[in-house]
Amino acid sequence: MRRILFWFLLGGLLGTGGGFALGVFFFPYIFPPPVANQQVADRAAQTVLGTGTFVHADPSDPIHWGRGSVSVLRDAAGGRIVYLEKDFEVGPGPDYRVYLVAHPAPRAKDDVRAAFIDLGGLAAFKGSQIYAIPEGVDLAAQGSVVIWCRAFAQLISPATIARVP
Template sequence: MRWIRGFLVGGLLGTLFGLALGLFLFPYIFPPPEARETLSRSESGKLVAKGSFIQPNPNDPVHYGKGTVSVYPSTVFLGEDFEVGPGPDFHVYLVPKAEIRSSSDVTDTMYVDLGRLRAFKGSQNYAIPAGVDLAKFPSLVIWCQQFSVLISPADLTFEQGS
């Protein structure tokens, strides 16, 4: 009788562990295709700011990012060279704090969520909600909502006259 209980508990724990491992590994095994979005004339308008994604912790091979970002009055555009390490539930945030380098820099602020990241690589557009004062958001970050982890920040440099 005791071995049956052990067998059932072991089977349940093995199933739960396998499910958790599968959910974690899914984006690595089956990543979405590379994005190839472009800016239309109406979306582009005047360039407000630009920046480059960095790897906040060089010792962390999983959470990285690279590539450029351009901010227009109503659109954030991740450039063709954009890339982040795969993972679950990544979002694009505008953050009202400069020089984001750790997860605690984001969790202590009131960010603007521009939506879920559609691809780990390639050019993508994200609409900026009406009424957002871009001058108050010197950073754009890729954030893992599921685990509350900073993936990659970009410090924005504002254009003259913006």
């Protein structure tokens, strides 16, 4: 009788833990956030500091991918932003963050872990989005914008920033 109770409790614990883990993994696929459509106010008044294109960091990985354009802009008041353009899209997942990374072309996790600035959580898997760059950040020392999965420490998609003269 004790043996049956042991296996019953063990199965219940493993089933609950496995179900929770699968729920965390599949939640973004089942209930994705709506497409973002944030617009930069008065785009003509913005100075383009740099541009880039998100790439598939590891083509052998069909789950972690990204594409689309990104711009680094400065407004008339001197504020700086990272603007994910309307063609931006990444494969869904949990706890995605937008990072500024010193490495100019990160393709591995260690390229990102060395030095990054967290700009905040990704608002949507698709569409235009705005992220403020904190004051005091030296943009010359930042080589790329990266979409990073904090929950699994996974590089999703990097974009090397080409400076605009």
